[in-house]
Amino acid sequence: MARFVPDPHVLRLGEALAALRRQRGLSQAEAGARLEMTSQGWGLYEAGRRPGLFRPDVQRRLTGALDSTPEALALLAAGGPDAAATGPAAGLEARGRAFSGASIPQTHRLEVTDDALSPWADRGVVLDYRPGQPRSGQGCVILTTDGQRLARIFDRSAADGLHVRGVGGLEGKEVIDHSRVAQLCLVTARHEQ
Structure with a gap:
């Protein structure tokens, strides 16, 4: 049996769909739930395994x-001006599960100044x-449009905003x-002083 090889344009559309989802702070399960679809179903679109992504009604x-x-x-699929706003997914070229052409995002530090996250x-x-x-349930830092850096525990993203604790x-x-929200960031490490 011949192996399925996704069309390169469908792959780019899938990667752009994943970038849009990440910009909104949603997991595949959360995005799929909005359409009564499983996370696996949503993931098939992002992986270029569902060619229906070409159809305007599906898009x-x-x-x-x-x-x-x-x-x-x-x-985003064409690498337009907004592609830079997608964060670490910008400029990636998919080859199965391996990616090339991506730069490693820079890590920043923030000291917790109160006990709100204790x-x-x-x-x-x-x-x-x-x-x-x-x-x-993962830690996040939210960079706001007015220059604040808010350390929070991420719950979910919804139409009304980011739900955090x-x-x-x-x-x-x-x-x-x-x-x-200017940028949503994930906490990668905690250092006790």
Whole structure:
């Protein structure tokens, strides 16, 4: 039996779809749930294993679940001006599960100045973070449009904003409007002082 070889254009569309999803702070499961689709079904589109991604109605449906448009998807797939905003996925060339052509995102540091994230991270703990999509329950740093750096525990991204914990303690929940978010970063390490 012949092995399925995805069309390069479908691969680019799939990578662009994944970049849009990560920009919105969604996992494949969360994005798929918006369409009553499994994470595996969503992942097949991102992997270029579902050629229906060419169809305008499918593109509208998928990008609509991400609060985006087919035009934004096409622009990212073509490497347009907004492609730089996709973070670490920009410029990747897929070859199965291996990627080439990507630069390693720079890691930044932030010292926790209060006990709002205790016991996850007490005052004085230094967090390493880099641009990327955190998973639910993972630490994140949110760079806001007004220049703040907010250390939080990521819960999910939804239409109303990023749902996070760590405001006045781990039980304190907050919804940060997407328009306030300049960049979402994931915590890669915690250093006790």
